[in-house]
Amino acid sequence: MIITFREVLSAIKRFGFEANRDVVIFGAGPVGLCFTKFSKLLGLRTVITVDIMDDKIAEAKKMGADNILNSTKVDVNAEIKKLLPEGADYVVDAVGINALLNQGMELIKYNGKVCGYGISPKLGMDLDWSKAPYNWSLHFVQFPSKKEEAMVHSQIMAWINSGVLDPYDFISNVIDFDHILDAFKLVEQRLPSTKKIVIRYE
Numbered sequence: 001m002i003i004t005f006r007e008v009l010s011a012i013k014r015f016g017f018e019a020n021r022d023v024v025i026f027g028a029g030p031v032g033l034c035f036t037k038f039s040k041l042l043g044l045r046t047v048i049t050v051d052i053m054d055d056k057i058a059e060a061k062k063m064g065a066d067n068i069l070n071s072t073k074v075d076v077n078a079e080i081k082k083l084l085p086e087g088a089d090y091v092v093d094a095v096g097i098n099a100l101l102n103q104g105m106e107l108i109k110y111n112g113k114v115c116g117y118g119i120s121p122k123l124g125m126d127l128d129w130s131k132a133p134y135n136w137s138l139h140f141v142q143f144p145s146k147k148e149e150a151m152v153h154s155q156i157m158a159w160i161n162s163g164v165l166d167p168y169d170f171i172s173n174v175i176d177f178d179h180i181l182d183a184f185k186l187v188e189q190r191l192p193s194t195k196k197i198v199i200r201y202e
Contacts, residue, residue, distance in 0.1 A: 001167035005156045008034040010148040011141040015115045019043030027094035028056035040064035055192040098125035105132035113137040174198045
């Protein structure tokens with residue numbers, strides 16, 4: 001979990017998140033949950049987390065999201081515009097679906113930033129900024145920088161030691177090595193309740 005924490009927090013630093021700003025996060029898997037949790041710990045004003053599964057957005061609420069939206073049940077753009085009439089400062093694709101980057105164009109405010117985290121299965125897209133403000137930025141963090149990760153390590157450990165960040169909140173299963181095939185089956189099933197899986201060696 002510390003590896004994931006370091007990767008996400010260093011990405012947040014590179015994206016330039018600032019306190020008292022507003023962020024929309026697409027995805028409530030382990031990475032999206034980290035973005036949600038860290039955004040609140042860093043003092044962002046409004047954190048809106050979006051996913052297609054109720055179980056996952058319920059987890060995001062536990063992580064401190066101010067608003068959660070199930071994109072299969074509501075018009076996400078309309079709801080976000082009600083919550084943030086001027087738009088969000090940042091929109092994060094924590095899933096790796098290129099369409100979310102285009103969707104983010106409609107949700108950012110003037111000089112807002114659309115942020116892509118991780119390597120998408122499709123390394124290309126048709127950008128459509130027809131609904132974006134006149135000025136905006138698109139920022140990708142496709143691979144963590146070890147130097148930047150090292151720079152946020154002390155912050156991660158301070159949060160863990162103070163009790164505001166619990167690695168076990170991001171882990172759904174701990175499986176003995178003798179049953180490692182069960183772990184692969186869980187990954188393949190893509191159950192909404194599955195987060196990080198830890199293999200225990202004894």
